[in-house]
Amino acid sequence: MSSYTDTIRRYATDSRYTGTLDRADGTGEVGLGPEEAGRRLAVRFALRIDAGQVTQVRFQVFGCGFTIAACAAAAELAEGKDLEAAAAIAPAAVAAVLNGLPTERDYCAELAVAALQAALASARSEDHAVAVVAHDPAAVEHGPRVTAADPVYRRLLASPAPRAVAAEDRHLFACLLTVAAAEPWSLAAALGLDEWELAALLQRYFPGVAPATLESGERGKRPPLVNAGVLAVLHSHLPAGGDDPAPRWLAAILAARAAHPGHLWVAMGLFARPELSAAIRRHLPALTAANSRGMRWKRFLFRQVCDLKGGVMCKAPDCGLCSDYSLCFAPEES
Incomplete structure (x- = not known):
């Protein structure tokens, strides 16, 4: 992470909020729905709520260092706040904690906040079901950018x-x-x-x-x-x-x-x-x-980095047991 700012590096390697929560009161995911499989960076927030306050936050992320840092900053902002104050957290506030993000990385803060807001919505629901949301489709391109006619x-x-x-x-x-x-x-x-x-x-x-x-x-x-x-x-x-x-x-x-x-x-x-x-x-x-199992290349590369540095990208120790399998191993033709 030598190319990151000191602040972003610090948050990207901060493990205080990484991981899962058993029987979370609210869980929100971005980019993990079937229609989004393999098309988005995957972010998941889990919350513990007590007396209307966010008492514990945990996140999991499959993305770059900027996204990890943004999630850590969003978790830091949310923990200890009441539900109304946590719901008011905006991407700009996350970016401010990080002393700014490069323009082309603004979407990282948006992903973090979208997952946090989904978790808050889950916490407010009667059954606390996992809330899955899709990020702005304009944020990432999916089709070819070059054609033979270019x-x-x-x-x-x-x-x-x-x-x-x-x-x-x-x-x-x-x-x-x-x-x-x-x-x-x-x-x-x-x-x-x-x-x-x-x-x-x-x-x-x-x-x-x-x-x-x-x-x-x-x-x-x-x-x-x-x-x-x-x-x-x-x-x-x-x-x-x-x-x-x-x-x-x-x-x-x-x-x-x-x-x-x-x-x-x-x-x-x-x-x-x-x-x-x-x-x-x-x-x-x-x-x-x-890459003998055919993981999608971008995910494979970042997985290797995390394996080497002890980062957090995957929610299961074995790919075959993970519910996000289709995100990483979708067919080449898709």
Whole structure:
């Protein structure tokens, strides 16, 4: 978490409110309904209520460090408050506790508050049933962001095709460059690469295409922060030896694009989910072997980080026993 602020790092590693509550008085979930399976970061809040006050808060989260920090901040704000005051907690208050969130991470506070409010609604209900809510569907993209008709994609594939380069890799990196070209930061930063690495990638797959010809508009903003733990996991699965730079490029790109909300394959500009697994099989076979059960890649990567650092993402010690199984192991075609 070296790229997080000290405040966000402190809350993201704060375990005071993590875990479950037996016979909770109120439980709220965001993004765990059948229609949302695999489409949202999963957040769950459980509350203990006594004499109209929130006396105990616990949360579980399957998301990035910003989401974990936002949940911890929301729990801190809610514990000890009466139901009315807890219901008044807004995403802005959560962000304020964290001394601000990056603009592209505002949705993390929204997720935390939505789950907290759902738990409060559950506590107010007669049967205290689990309240499941869907987050704003505009917050995360689900469909492909790049198509074969995109001008940047077409320009890249119109360049000479080197004999030793596979068509699948030309498509992969054309998608990545196309989605990055549409964002308000530099191509290299959007892909987690140094400028010289970007130039080498273009020369290898799309000779004659210069980075400047793909960029348009203002490029002064900074992309989402890369999770250093995710990058470390990817680097630990790089092929041993060999001079091919593609696996290292892909590892850096995966880490950079995993910092975006929503599906990883969408953030990478791919046409369909199976293309992501195919790219990883080609360039990072050890990572494919490690994910032997076929967990969705973004969840798998963050699960590895949490396993290494003792974080909290899963509510069951064994995937086969977990009610969220469909979130992590949905079919590739979905």
